[in-house]
Amino acid sequence: MDPFALRPLGRTDLRLPQLGFGGAPFGNLFTIVSDDEAEATLQAGWDAGLRYFDTSPWYGRGLSEQRIGRFLRRQARGEFLLTTKIGRVFTAPADPDAFAASKRDWPNGLHFEHRYDYSYDGVMRAYEDSLQRLGLNRVDALLIHDLDLANLGSEVLVSAHLAQLATGGMRALQELKAAGQIGAIGAGVNRIGTIPRFLKLLDLDFFLVALPYTLAEQPVLDHEFPLCEERGVGIVIGGVFASGILATGVLPGATYNYHPPTPAEAAHVRGIEAVCARHDVPLAAAALQFPLHHPLVASVIPGGFRPDHVTRNIASMQHAIPDALWAELKHEGLLRADAPTP
Template identity: 60%
Template sequence: MGRTSVEVTQLGFGGGTIGDPDEIIPEAQAEATLAAAYDAGVRLFDTAPWYGNTKSEHRVGHHLRQRQRADFRLTTKVGRVYSRPSDPASFEFPRWKGGLHFDLRFDYTRDGVLRSYEQSLQRLGINTVDALVIHDLDWRHQKSEKGVQAAFKELIDGGGFEALAELRSSGEIGAIGAGMNFTGLIPRFLEYCDIDYFLMAMPYTLLDQPALDEDLPLCEARGVGIVIGAVFSSGILATGPTDNALYAYQPAEDTIMTKARGIAAVCARHGVPLPAAALQFPLHHPAVATVIPGANSPEQVEANVAAMAHDIPLALWAELKSEGLIREDAPTP
């Protein structure tokens, strides 16, 4: 990834979906899903305390503890610290249908970062991770520009990034990442922090490529790697433009549905499944190291693996550009 020595498979596993955001799946199904990914050759597993309110880390760790540690790459995230709920009996957390019952707070200070890191290792049951990712330091999660500035102050002046840099320089972790749900924050991160890679969710997909304006050229010039999350735009590029299709975790608007229909039609003309084009498209950018779709069943894993292996004719990319469905400057074969 980027300038680091952390090597990853082009297809990784995003741990958000097995945090039970929309449905509660049995533990045996979560275990079978992770096993299917590993057995198919996936060797990068990304998780976070936030996913399932710590459930994803428990599940990912439970499976990976059965594997040889040197054979896989494991990443998790910092920025939230968890504690017992003030009122366990009435706990509600609507973001994760199957989320575990713990309170959380954002904390990007040195103490918060190190506390989050240690808690994650304990939940995973694995005493090392390959990278730590600064999670959700953006306008949505911090509520405003003022909130973003306050979080950056914790990260920089409060010693959070210094703690991460010390973990990296000591060899305890191999890389430092930062999650990106929007364009516009990568230049700010790179001004203040020596980031190795960004986990980009939404700004660079088959549906939208705003990251080509500034963020991706800056990363490429500086040798900063990119991991693509939400490669299916949170749903619509996996399901197709169906009546209940999701985009950015919300029902897709008419303009998105129209564009998705156009992309799907081009894919159909070339005999290419829409998910195959969606998974493979970002990997043609030289800064992108891997894509990490989620899955909550072995069948979904198998579908992702098949989509990655599907042969895509060059004419498909050319037609998407000629129809104005992807940007002309988007790297393609």
């Protein structure tokens, strides 16, 4: 599979490479990454042909945007695609010493507090702040970030912020798109049930789907993806390795959707590993290529924080996979029979 072949993103004019780069690791997601390591990783990816990069203000509280922007602003602007996210506004903490000493998300990120803000002014502020951190005067798409129960903590807050977005923030996004400052409006999705709720209120171009559509599980095939197909909404897959286990296999410390795998989950992944081994296909190659067989999916964007991570992902995309592998996974009950495959 050609990693850099272009696919349309839903009904928009954007065409994405089949393989992009997810910038969460540059916020020090699980591992502390130095500026030099981030630079070397981006350079290796660029030299190998990567041209689509996704980041967010939330990744390291601005650190990922700074690192990716520092690299990309040295490249010709027409040669790459860049997406980032809205939903949080960052400010200096009232008590910097207390903030530095506190336990918090992204403990090695930048020292800025955040508030959730999906209002018109909040979206515009987040967008302008992102441009400043990136050092670029435009991005190709903006995504609504983390508007769900897992991040906000209560259904009351989810409903309130959704209403704020529907009555204010969405107007800001539409104005930016109409002015040609962005080419698409998307939303990040981690949980089943979010896509229908968003589409009931918002006119979106695409979803960045992390977790509910991987080689390990495909629940979005029941309702979510058919709904997107009806609306002409495109898909980008973010959590293609299910937070790691589909890249490494069942090893000590490997996580499945950000938690230690249950015995059933571990047995399921081991079964997939065994089928891949019988066909001489690396597990990571099957995991990367699988989502792209769905006609809605424009791109997969695994992360990485070392040069060999990105070059290995490119090689995994290029690894030939026989049709018999997908057939065997379905026959063994390890992959849904209705999952699109060759």
